[in-house]
Amino acid sequence: MVLKAYFPTCCASADSGLLVGRWVPEQSSAVVLAVVHFPFIPIQVKELLAQVQQASQVGVTVLGTWCHRRQEPEESLGHFLEGLGAIFSHKPWFQLCRERGSKSWSCKATRWQGPASPAASGEDQVMLIFYDQRKVLLSQLHPPAALPDRQAGDTTASAGGLAAVFDTVARSEALFQSDRFDEGPVRLSHWQSEGVEASILVELAKWAAGPVCLLLACLLSLVSAASACRVFKLWPLSFIWSKLSTCEQLRHRLEQLTLIFSTRKAKNPAQLMRKDLIGQLADALIPVADHVAEELQHLLQWLMGAPAGLKMNRALDQVLGRFFLYHIHLWISYIHLMSPFIERILWHVGLSACLGLTVALSILSDIIALLTFHIYCFYVYGARLYCLKIHGLSSLWRLFRGKKWNVLRQRVDSCSYDLDELFIGTLLFTVLVFLLPTTALYYLVFTLLRLLVVTVQGLIHLLVDLINSLPLYSLGLRLCRPYRLAAGVKFRVLEHETGRPLRLLMQINPLPYSRVMHTYRLPTCGCHPQHSWGSLCRKLFFGELIYPWRQRGDKQD
């Protein structure tokens, strides 16, 4: 049976002593965590191990002896080490040996049957696996993607092996607290012996972080308390807040800031603060709005004529066309009235863009919504008109066939109408049918325009969602400290001499970027449209109004 001994690379140059670690019988592997140096008192070593075992719930014991020989072999040391096997009894007992200055290691693992019959003890083959203790301590092992038919509550039994090694090292923090340079009763060698990690700046930052975080937490709690006060919940303020996507973003940002202070998604927002840029933006807005209004007027003139060769009902055409033209005229006058103030308003609004790119994008989305407000109004008028027409048509069609909609029973019942009812009903039916193409055309045109605006806003929202859910910290960790996120391990066979045990180097295999994104994706705002394609088409056909960005669970207007 081949036994596996996981040996930390930092202890390869340590002086002779005892090996301390955990024995995993199911995998026949021994995980060495530290080396205890001479001189030591066995009672104190046992006490320390009992303490560590209690603190970390890991079965830490003495596994064997470690001998780092100088040029001349010391026989007394050899006998002494063998005698230790009697004091700290452990099955199997490992004896690792290395010649100083050379790469040849030797390893024996014996199972004592008892001091009376040493001849009956069997020796097993040992495989040495070196691992970097600091990296394995900090790393987090990600199991492979679960199969679809595996239940979520299954803890895989086959996750033994490597997961046990990682788990053992990670949980034995208590053992790594004292070092061989400390003045304690027992001197240990582990990864901290290579040099305790410390940097003046890091220490100072840690000291300063406490009060700074406290101050920021107080400020943020004040702000959220202010925003949660009752004044803002009254109608119409609450209505406006819910319609503007900027407020949604601000709320989301406030939540994020309260949670973690360092998550600033700053993509150089200072660009937006330059005065000439704001001025240019403001100067560009008015001609754009004018251009849009002009295009709409052309469109209406076209509809009032003979659009695409279709013949419209003249009177209705003129009425609708003139109504919409007047509406556009009002809108243009309003824009021209506001034009001197636009620049200043934009500058103040742009201040809030210091909270990140997502807020700036949401502001853009809201500006688009406000500029195309007249398109929204036209869509509503056209849709309501069309909806009324369709309902009237369907009701009169039922009358035509002698049926009626029973509101009480929610079904279609037959009904006997009088002659004059039938007469007027038929007349109205024919009138509506002949006016249908005109209304339908206006409805179609304005619905398409509205859908175009909704698509643009939707794309902006998708982009905002993407930026919000990007796990920047995990990606940065994967880039700079790839050993922290482990998908598995990889082995490399080191120089091998016949007669010596097999030596392997275990390195951490980092997680691929696609899995990092998939595992650590942040929760999004949840702006998913609640309609399926089928219900959307149905609503469009019947002229019902579409509210595209309503969340699921909001109450309907």
Added chain:
Amino acid sequence: MEDEQNFSDICGGRLALQRRCYSPSCLEFCLSCPRITLRSLTAVTCTVWLAAYGLFTLCENSMILSAAIFITLLGLLGYLHFVKIDHETLLIIDSLGIQMTSSYASGKESTTFIEMGEVNDVVINEAIYMQKVIYYLCILLKDPVEPHGISQVVPLFQSAKPRLDCLIEVYRSCQDILAHQKATSTSP
């Protein structure tokens, strides 16, 4: 202990199988794929540049030519780094696991390690590949729910695609080690 043999892949290209035996319980197979030939490289470059010249005579814009050069360079770099596999290695360690490494032409290596506890068996399977029927070596993984079931099939040497004679060599050595591992794991 090292030895090298020559085989061929399913398309007729030359493969070299290097076998290294570190110890009775540790074995490594290295299969090197056919290299990128000068002929194919020249053919691709000429096609791209002829197309670019054709577009240039139509549009009279010299940016097309510079763009073609960039595209060729970036395409070649991307191909070497992401697509072209130089050699594939299989390392079997008794009672530890099986490791597959693919080394790309630019030096990048991608490694997968499967623990021995998850391996059910290593078998040679038949598959229909385009218009051919080919043999491939694969690892069967255990199903945690069902003791004798199989949850996943992991194919080996996917870009080298050796023929049956090469696969039989690898298969025999793998089975030796797996049998030894099963024998020793059942004993207390």
